[in-house]
Amino acid sequence: MAGVASGLLTYAIIKLDGHWGHPGWSWVFLIEGFVTSICGVVGFFILPSSIHKVKILSDEEKSFLVSRSEKICAPSLVSSPSTIKYPHKSTLSQVWEAFKSPHVIILNISQFACASNIFSLAYFTPTVVHTFGYSPTDTQLFTVPPFALGFIFLLGLSYCSDRHQARGLMAGMSAILSIIGFAIFYASGDEKVRYGSLFLSIPGAYGVTPCMTAWTADNSAPHVRKATALAFGTMVGNAGGLFSVWIFTLGHKPRYHLPTAINLAFGVVIVVCCVMNTLWLGYAQRKKVTSRNEILAKYTPSHTDGDEGTAKEGSQVHSSEQEMLSAQAWDHLGDQHPDFKYVY
Numbered sequence: 001m002a003g004v005a006s007g008l009l010t011y012a013i014i015k016l017d018g019h020w021g022h023p024g025w026s027w028v029f030l031i032e033g034f035v036t037s038i039c040g041v042v043g044f045f046i047l048p049s050s051i052h053k054v055k056i057l058s059d060e061e062k063s064f065l066v067s068r069s070e071k072i073c074a075p076s077l078v079s080s081p082s083t084i085k086y087p088h089k090s091t092l093s094q095v096w097e098a099f100k101s102p103h104v105i106i107l108n109i110s111q112f113a114c115a116s117n118i119f120s121l122a123y124f125t126p127t128v129v130h131t132f133g134y135s136p137t138d139t140q141l142f143t144v145p146p147f148a149l150g151f152i153f154l155l156g157l158s159y160c161s162d163r164h165q166a167r168g169l170m171a172g173m174s175a176i177l178s179i180i181g182f183a184i185f186y187a188s189g190d191e192k193v194r195y196g197s198l199f200l201s202i203p204g205a206y207g208v209t210p211c212m213t214a215w216t217a218d219n220s221a222p223h224v225r226k227a228t229a230l231a232f233g234t235m236v237g238n239a240g241g242l243f244s245v246w247i248f249t250l251g252h253k254p255r256y257h258l259p260t261a262i263n264l265a266f267g268v269v270i271v272v273c274c275v276m277n278t279l280w281l282g283y284a285q286r287k288k289v290t291s292r293n294e295i296l297a298k299y300t301p302s303h304t305d306g307d308e309g310t311a312k313e314g315s316q317v318h319s320s321e322q323e324m325l326s327a328q329a330w331d332h333l334g335d336q337h338p339d340f341k342y343v344y
Helices: 002-016 024-046 059-072 075-079 091-100 102-130 136-142 144-164 167-187 191-218 223-250 257-290 308-336
Strands: none
Touching (some): 002 024, 091 223, 102 167, 102 191, 102 223, 191 257
16 A cells, blocks of 8 residues: 555656756655654554553453454463463563564574565666656556555455464465466566556565564464564564565666566575475474473463362362463463464
8 A cells, every 4th residue: 555655656746847946756755754654653653552542442442352362373372361470481582482483483484585575676667667768757656556566465365364363374375376476477578468467466575474474473472472473573584675675776778687587586585485384384383282281381380189178278279370370381382282273
């Protein structure tokens, strides 16, 4: 949607060329930068911090969203209520667990490739379209349709990914679509065909991100690991964006063979990472289920025999200890808990 709005806004703003002594491109930076800054400040004050504080939702809708979130996204929260007191695992330990998680590492590799493709398309699509012979103002208009299709495709893909809990499949299919688009752009010398390839590469590249982000969040727990994994993914993605700025300087217009080949290769990397992560999650799920007793051994309460007079009191103590150890197991093990179900 940002790509659509950016193209339309730039088309309108660039007509201010020469006003107050500023060229059209500087007006684009001034106006869009000012609006972005204002929205950032306003958003800090008006964005709700939780579902319960969203004013546009009814009480019934809030309850539905909370229950749905707990059911599919946070089994550890359901199993370890905050009223139970237990020794928490240190924050640094949780952060380290996130950094060394194989699925986080694999997805961050794909995030780098995905972000590089997205940023290169966002930054250089106008440049590429301009080589087709359009004027600067018409170029901005011709960048809108591929991004508009990408917006629609992203909504549909995200819906299917969420409904069927098939993150890897949807991300891989989207990456394959981008590969086809990049391959057509690389191979064809016809301007119309190359412009048409953008209707495949842009939706395909942009569709990967929401699936990857949700996949990371779904399989990371508790909240410290989840936050760390998502932040790490954002950091790696920005590094990919920085890399993308330079790859188009390596190519020569109008074909841009080398940058396109790099984007195509990154699409292949994403598909490989999707397959690897799916296989790893399946293996990890089976392993922790078969090793359930070993994993939970230290979180099992000790049993001691007592006389009949203390049986009731002992039962209450045992129940309390079991609840505490169960909550502690969820906090310490997180997504490595045998009852935590990975999303593929």
